[in-house]
Amino acid sequence: MRPLGHRRQVLLFLVAILVPSLVLVGLSLRMISQERELTEKRRADERRRLVNQLSQDLLSRLELIKWEVVSALARHNDLASPAVYANSAVALVASIDDQKLLLPWERDTRAEQTRKLLSHPDIEPIIRQGEQQEFAAGQLEKAVRSYQAAMQAARHPIQVANARLLHALALGKLGRRQEALAQFRILLQTPGEVVDEDGVPLKLFAAERLLAFGVAHRAVLDVAAWAAQSRAWLPPTAYYLASGLADRLMQSAPDPKDRAAAQQLHLRVQAQLRQIAQAQALQADFPRLNELHSVRRRTEAVWIPYGEETWLLSTGSPQGWPAVLVALGAQEIYTMLGRQMALESLRFLTPREPGGDPLGDNFPGLKVSLDIPGDYGLLWRGYQQRRFYYFALLLVLGMTMFGAYLLWRDLRRDVRLAEVRSQFVSSVSHELKTPLTAIRMFAETLQMGRSQDARTQSEYLDTIVGESERLSRLVDDVLLFSKIEQGKKAYHFRPLSLSEVVRSATRALQYPLSQQGFELRVQVEDDLPRFRADHDALEQAILNLLSNAMKYSGDARTIELELYRNNREAVIRVTDHGLGIASEEQGRIFEKYYRAPTRENQLIPGTGLGLTLVAHIVKAHGGRVELNSAPGEGSAFSICLPMEGRT
Ligand code: ADP
Numbered sequence: 001m002r003p004l005g006h007r008r009q010v011l012l013f014l015v016a017i018l019v020p021s022l023v024l025v026g027l028s029l030r031m032i033s034q035e036r037e038l039t040e041k042r043r044a045d046e047r048r049r050l051v052n053q054l055s056q057d058l059l060s061r062l063e064l065i066k067w068e069v070v071s072a073l074a075r076h077n078d079l080a081s082p083a084v085y086a087n088s089a090v091a092l093v094a095s096i097d098d099q100k101l102l103l104p105w106e107r108d109t110r111a112e113q114t115r116k117l118l119s120h121p122d123i124e125p126i127i128r129q130g131e132q133q134e135f136a137a138g139q140l141e142k143a144v145r146s147y148q149a150a151m152q153a154a155r156h157p158i159q160v161a162n163a164r165l166l167h168a169l170a171l172g173k174l175g176r177r178q179e180a181l182a183q184f185r186i187l188l189q190t191p192g193e194v195v196d197e198d199g200v201p202l203k204l205f206a207a208e209r210l211l212a213f214g215v216a217h218r219a220v221l222d223v224a225a226w227a228a229q230s231r232a233w234l235p236p237t238a239y240y241l242a243s244g245l246a247d248r249l250m251q252s253a254p255d256p257k258d259r260a261a262a263q264q265l266h267l268r269v270q271a272q273l274r275q276i277a278q279a280q281a282l283q284a285d286f287p288r289l290n291e292l293h294s295v296r297r298r299t300e301a302v303w304i305p306y307g308e309e310t311w312l313l314s315t316g317s318p319q320g321w322p323a324v325l326v327a328l329g330a331q332e333i334y335t336m337l338g339r340q341m342a343l344e345s346l347r348f349l350t351p352r353e354p355g356g357d358p359l360g361d362n363f364p365g366l367k368v369s370l371d372i373p374g375d376y377g378l379l380w381r382g383y384q385q386r387r388f389y390y391f392a393l394l395l396v397l398g399m400t401m402f403g404a405y406l407l408w409r410d411l412r413r414d415v416r417l418a419e420v421r422s423q424f425v426s427s428v429s430h431e432l433k434t435p436l437t438a439i440r441m442f443a444e445t446l447q448m449g450r451s452q453d454a455r456t457q458s459e460y461l462d463t464i465v466g467e468s469e470r471l472s473r474l475v476d477d478v479l480l481f482s483k484i485e486q487g488k489k490a491y492h493f494r495p496l497s498l499s500e501v502v503r504s505a506t507r508a509l510q511y512p513l514s515q516q517g518f519e520l521r522v523q524v525e526d527d528l529p530r531f532r533a534d535h536d537a538l539e540q541a542i543l544n545l546l547s548n549a550m551k552y553s554g555d556a557r558t559i560e561l562e563l564y565r566n567n568r569e570a571v572i573r574v575t576d577h578g579l580g581i582a583s584e585e586q587g588r589i590f591e592k593y594y595r596a597p598t599r600e601n602q603l604i605p606g607t608g609l610g611l612t613l614v615a616h617i618v619k620a621h622g623g624r625v626e627l628n629s630a631p632g633e634g635s636a637f638s639i640c641l642p643m644e645g646r647t
Contacts, residue, residue: 009411017404021397028393032386039382047357051368054346055359058337063301066316066326069093073318079104085231091311092233092279092327099293101286101325103279105235111199117159118197126150127163134170144170161187161194161202172209184210188219192226201227201234204241211245217253220245221261228268236276243269278307282327289313291364292325305330305350305366312366346370420593420608427607431474434605435467466511473508473547474607476540481592481609484616491534491620498531498538498570498641499524502563505542509550517557518550524563528570529643533621541617544610545574545637551604553578556634569623569640577634586627590615614639 065087072083073093084093095102105111118124130146133139147167154160168183187206194202207223210216224245227238246269249262286292291304292315303312311327318324330348338346349356349367356367442460483489506522513520542561549559556577563572581589585596593608595601611625618625618639629635 009415013404013408013411017400017407021400024396024400025393028389032389035382035385035389047370050341050370051357051359054337054341054368054370055362057341058333058359059301059303059362061333061337062303062312062314062328065089065328066314069326070316070318070324073324074320077320078109079107080110080232082232088231089328089332090231090326091275091329092282092325094279094283094325094327095321096286096315096323096325098322099287101283103283104233105199108195108199108235110193110195111197111235114158114162114195114199115197117156118162120159122155123150123153123159123163126153127166130166130170134166134173140170140174144174144176157190158194161190162196165196165202165205168206168209172213177213181210181213181215184213185216185219188216188223192230198237199235200238200241204238204245207245208241211248211252214252217249217255217258221249221253221258221265224249224265224269225261228265228272233279236273239269239272239276243273274309278309278311279327282306282311282313286325301362303363303366305348305363310348310350417593424593424607424609427605428474428478431605431607432471435471435474438467439464439471462511463515466515469508470512473540473543477544477607477609477613480537480540480613484613489616489620491537491617493532493534495530495532496535498528498533498563498572499526501533501535501538502542502561502572504535505539505546506561508539508543509546513550513559516550518553519558520546521558521560522562523560525565528563528565531570531641531643533641534617537617538621541614541639542572542574544614545639548610548637549574549576549578549635551606552576552635554600565643566640568643570643571638571640573636573638575634575636580631580633580635581627581629582631586629590625 068087069084069090072081072086073079076083078084079093079095084090092104094104095107118127126146127150130143130150133146134143144167147163147170150163151160151167154163164183164187168180168187171180171183184206188203188210190201190203190206192201192203196202196205203223204227207216207220211220224242227234227242228246243266246262246266250259250266253259253262285306289304289306291302292313301314303314305311306313306327310330312330312333313325313327316324316326334346334348347369349369351365351367353367356369359366359368442464446457446460480489502522502524506520509520546559546561553559553576558577560573560575562575563570565571579598579600581596582598588594589596590611591608592612594612595606595608614637615625618641621641623639623641626638626640627635628638
């Protein structure tokens with residue numbers, strides 16, 4: 001086949017297999033990427049839906065609490081009313097007065113009430129007198145009496161309690177310890193609503209004094225605990241007092257259990273002090289919290305996060321109030337919401353934290369981070385699907401490539417075979433032509449009667465016979481080969497003497513051997529047992545080996561033909577002393593049409609069939625062909641036939 005045809009086949013191969021494969025790969029990759037995009041989109045949708053729901057739930061929950069606070073305020077008209085702090089999430093409720101925030105203790109109705117009660121004309125002059133005597137004149141005795149008079153003049157328990165505190169303090173200063181303690185103990189029992197003019201419950205002062213005297217630790221602890229637990233706000237002073245009490249009790253309480261309780265108390269009060277600091281910071285920041293102000297005008301429900309221990313801030317307008325700010329402890333609400341929506345991973349982010357999804361217009365600055373439940377399922381499904389696609393793609397590609405490889409191999413073999421075959425046809429024609437030419441030439445000469453010499457005539461006839469024998473050997477080879485190729489070759493085995501076969505082959509070649517000046521040394525062991533074989537086929541094999549020995553002898557002129565027994569085998573060996581065969585060729589020379597591609601070989605006519613037939617025949621007899629050869633030293637081909645069970 002010409003190289004052009006070859007190239008066309010390669011091209012065809014590329015177009016038919018590689019191009020569709022590439023298209024397939026491209027399509028699959030596209031599909032995979034689309035699948036991934038789809039999964040992403042589904043995830044994003046699911047996420048958006050959840051965030052929406054979350055935002056709505058959060059809003060309704062917060063608005064409900066705000067509504068409770070606002071209506072409690074409208075009912076009680078008191079920022080410190082327990083009803084306002086009924087919901088545990090409420091952290092701070094402060095009134096808004098013209099862009100300014102008034103913290104609960106700055107708008108304390110109890111303190112106001114106390115101030116009013118103490119400025120009553122029945123009692124105010126007496127107290128003022130007592131203070132005058134105590135602080136300006138240093139007349140403690142007189143002051144004690146004045147305060148006592150104030151207590152007697154008082155109508156209201158708050159007036160009594162405030163006068164009692166002054167009285168007890170003055171007694172303490174005078175060193176009338178027992179009397180002072182008795183008064184402080186009474187004050188310790190007063191309810192939390194009994195406060196001084198700044199709104200600090202009097203029992204906190206009493207507790208502080210009692211502790212200073214080193215008595216009533218347990219009762220003091222209770223009072224401090226009460227202050228720390230109070231849900232409504234007390235003035236900062238109250239917390240500082242409670243903090244001092246807790247600190248001192250931690251060290252001085254006689255009972256270790258009380259000391260431990262004081263430690264807990266200490267932590268709680270510290271937390272409350274932090275909240276106070278946060279409330280004060282909020283007060284300072286309040287004018288700048290634009291979202292709240294702009295929203296208030298629009299009366300929209302808006303909540304903004306604020307502070308380290310985050311509060312969610314919103315504004316409301318209770319009846320009878322200008323406006324209030326409601327701060328809810330975010331953590332508590334988040335936890336509740338997460339539990340309700342079964343979102344374990346729910347986390348709210350402060351505006352400074354990166355990432356997260358914004359919760360929408362109602363929550364400026366608030367972001368949420370969440371892993372969507374079932375998200376893993378979705379991802380996993382996507383992953384599985386992609387894996388399946390990859391696998392299928394790989395399989396198809398693998399199979400295509402494997403098929404392509406097989407095709408490619410077949411193609412190459414076909415191309416090679418086609419080449420060899422065409423070479424074979426030309427060499428067969430050549431082989432046929434040589435003897436035919438000789439026969440024709442000698443026959444014509446005889447026909448013309450040019451040479452009348454009887455010896456010459458007989459020589460011519462010998463040549464004609466010899467060449468026709470060569471011709472029939474050649475035709476025999478081709479016929480045998482063609483039968484083998486079609487699978488039609490049948491061997492006819494019968495018992496025979498191998499020496500007979502060898503001799504008949506020798507006879508057949510006598511003429512060409514002598515004509516070309518060869519000496520054939522034949523050595524035959526006659527006592528070999530009879531052997532089941534196909535006479536003609538075996539003879540043809542020996543003839544082929546002998547012909548090859550003649551063809552490839554070069555200048556050497558002796559050939560050995562032996563038949564001997566080697567263990568359980570009968571061996572027919574043909575040895576020449578000619579060109580020899582390179583070891584790398586030795587494996588291939590038995591292939592059909594194969595001819596060693598050496599320069600000397602090119603000049604020697606041949607079809608590449610001889611050894612193929614030898615190998616086939618020997619194999620049909622259950623034997624094998626052995627080759628001993630080296631370039632320049634000649635070759636020895638041995639047909640080894642097993643004798644066992646063949647007679
Ligand atoms: P052909 O002789 O027609 O080429 P064969 O099948 O008989 O075909 O031989 C195949 C090849 O083996 C030959 O082309 C030759 O190269 C090599 N060969 C066979 N016999 C011999 C030999 N006796 N000496 C050297 N080369 C040989």
